[in-house]
Every structure is written in structure tokens, then in C-alpha cells.
Amino acid sequence: MAQTLVLNPPLPSHLVHQFPLPTFIENLAIRSNGQILITVVNTASLVLVDPSNPSTPIVVHKFEGVLAVTGVIEVEHDVFYIAAGNFDLMKGNESGSYSIWKVDMGSFEKEGQSKVEKLCDLTNAGLPNGFETLSNDKSFFLFADSEVGALVKVDVITGASEVWVQVDEMKCSPEGLKIGINGIKYRDGYVYWTNTSKQLFCRIKIDDHGKIVGEAEIVTKDILVDDFVFDKKGNAWMMTHSNNTVVVVKTDGSLVTAAGELNEMTVAGGTAGQFGRREDDQHILYVTTTGALSAPVGGDKVEGGKIVAIDTSKFE
Numbered sequence: 001m002a003q004t005l006v007l008n009p010p011l012p013s014h015l016v017h018q019f020p021l022p023t024f025i026e027n028l029a030i031r032s033n034g035q036i037l038i039t040v041v042n043t044a045s046l047v048l049v050d051p052s053n054p055s056t057p058i059v060v061h062k063f064e065g066v067l068a069v070t071g072v073i074e075v076e077h078d079v080f081y082i083a084a085g086n087f088d089l090m091k092g093n094e095s096g097s098y099s100i101w102k103v104d105m106g107s108f109e110k111e112g113q114s115k116v117e118k119l120c121d122l123t124n125a126g127l128p129n130g131f132e133t134l135s136n137d138k139s140f141f142l143f144a145d146s147e148v149g150a151l152v153k154v155d156v157i158t159g160a161s162e163v164w165v166q167v168d169e170m171k172c173s174p175e176g177l178k179i180g181i182n183g184i185k186y187r188d189g190y191v192y193w194t195n196t197s198k199q200l201f202c203r204i205k206i207d208d209h210g211k212i213v214g215e216a217e218i219v220t221k222d223i224l225v226d227d228f229v230f231d232k233k234g235n236a237w238m239m240t241h242s243n244n245t246v247v248v249v250k251t252d253g254s255l256v257t258a259a260g261e262l263n264e265m266t267v268a269g270g271t272a273g274q275f276g277r278r279e280d281d282q283h284i285l286y287v288t289t290t291g292a293l294s295a296p297v298g299g300d301k302v303e304g305g306k307i308v309a310i311d312t313s314k315f316e
Helices: none
Strands: 004-006 013-018 025-030 036-040 045-050 053-062 068-076 079-085 098-104 115-122 128-134 137-145 150-155 161-165 181-187 190-195 200-206 212-221 228-230 236-239 245-249 255-260 270-275 284-289 306-311
Touching: 013 053, 025 068, 025 284, 025 306, 036 068, 045 068, 068 137, 079 115, 079 128, 115 150, 128 181, 128 190, 137 181, 150 181, 181 228, 190 228, 228 270, 236 270, 236 284, 245 270, 255 306
Parallel strands: 004 255, 025 270, 068 128
Antiparallel strands: 013 306, 025 036, 036 045, 045 053, 068 079, 079 098, 098 115, 128 137, 137 150, 150 161, 181 190, 190 200, 200 212, 228 236, 236 245, 245 255, 270 284, 284 306
């Protein structure tokens, strides 16, 4: 891995909302109105937080009969898909327990509730994690199966799912953490992904028909990453989970630690990030955390998961 520049001082940040201990937030999606939807692992809930009124989060839906909610993606305007299944911090993951659910937020403001319905069961999946769509094709989305080590395609009409691509760079390391491919994003004709256990950031080219072209490429290695997001310039903002930082892989390949430190709590247990969608917050990176529940800071410090807003406007 290239040497990492550490910003001093780090980018400015502030707390949007902190949940009680224990709260393990896995992922987030931002509505067009700026509200944030988060997936909470330990309560199997989809929760809404409004940055303009963050003190009163709303449980959009609690998924019964399962332990966790993981990935989330907006496929059409205000129509989201999530994965729900059995993941426990102490006992681990239950393969084959997951299902995909459609959450329509279109009537939420008027009726105070969303329309939630199951799309499909994922009996052959291990651990659905990061979600992504490709360009303007709204007929399907992809999810990273972190346990199997593959990208899976899900048809939003029929619910049919199939392994879309599986390469060694997506699989778990033979030893250690059993989380391979994790975060996924599509940009400029490539699908990018992080591999947590192998500490890789990779990409593979696809054509206009969604077919894989060529071999997987390693963009950066020896970097521990959970999920990530691109900014408008093409820099990749990485949430490093147990390293408690946000690291930027710049377009020239250089690395910059923009926020957090290994032994402090600013973004402790950072899991995912998204940029704001309102005109006044598109420079704000919203980061979700676990509160260091899976790796206590300094061996003993934990807190409730939270949403942190990082101001990236001065980042060069």
C-alpha cells in the first residue's frame, strides 16, 4: 500500500445523531429530500433520520423473525430494497436465512408508513452486504455476497437471483475474517468493490449490455475497508471499520486519511458513507458507525452507533 497522508487537522465533522448502546448500523441510503435511511443490524430495523431534525429518528419498519438488516439501495424514486436475515455479533452469520424486501417510501409523508413487501428468499446466499445498481437499468440490482465471495444479480420484477460474477478477488481469505467482497459501486463502465478479509480495492469492466469485459484489476491493496463511496471527482471515500478512520483513495492512487484515528471515537467502527443529495449538503459525507461494537477502541471503548457528517468541501 502506498504511504498514507494524514490530514492535520482532519476534515471538520459533527454528530448528526447517536443511538443508544448497543446499536450496530450497517448501511445507509439517502432519499432525494435529504433524509437518511439506515439499516440497523442488532434490531433488524430500517430507520429514518432527518439531518434537519435529527433528534427524532423514526423506525420505518422492523423486520420480524430475523436478527438483522444489512444492505439497502434505491432502485426507483423512493423505492428501496433491503436484505434481512440472521446475523449475530456473537454467534456469527446464518447462511441461507436472508430475503430481499421492497420498501416503497412514496406515501410515507402522507400516511406515516411505508409499503413493505417481500420480493424473494435467498436460500443460496451467504451474507448479502453492499448493494448497487447499474446506470439507468432499473430492472435489477446487484449485491455483494460477502460470505460466498460473489456479486449476485436480483431481478426486481420476478425476484429471481443468480451469481453475476465471481472471481478470486471477491472471495474470503482462507484464514481470518470471513467477509470477502463488501462494498460495491458502479462508475464509468466499471464495477468497483472492496474485499475486507483480503484488504483489496478492485474493479472489473463491463460493457453497455452489462457483460463482464476482461479480468479483475486491483486498484489498491493492503487497505482494510468496509464500504465506500465515490465523490463527483472520482475519489473513493473508504470507511475502515475497526481502523476507525475515513481514508480517501484519490484518482491518482494516493491515499489520504481524512477523518478519525485508530484510538479515538470520531468514526469508530465506520461501516458506510453517502454524500448528501440536497443542494446545500452535497459536500457532506454522511458516515454510519457501529460504535466500535465489533472492535472496541483501545480494547474497551464502545458507544451506540451514530451518523457523522463530514464536511469535504475543502478536500483537495
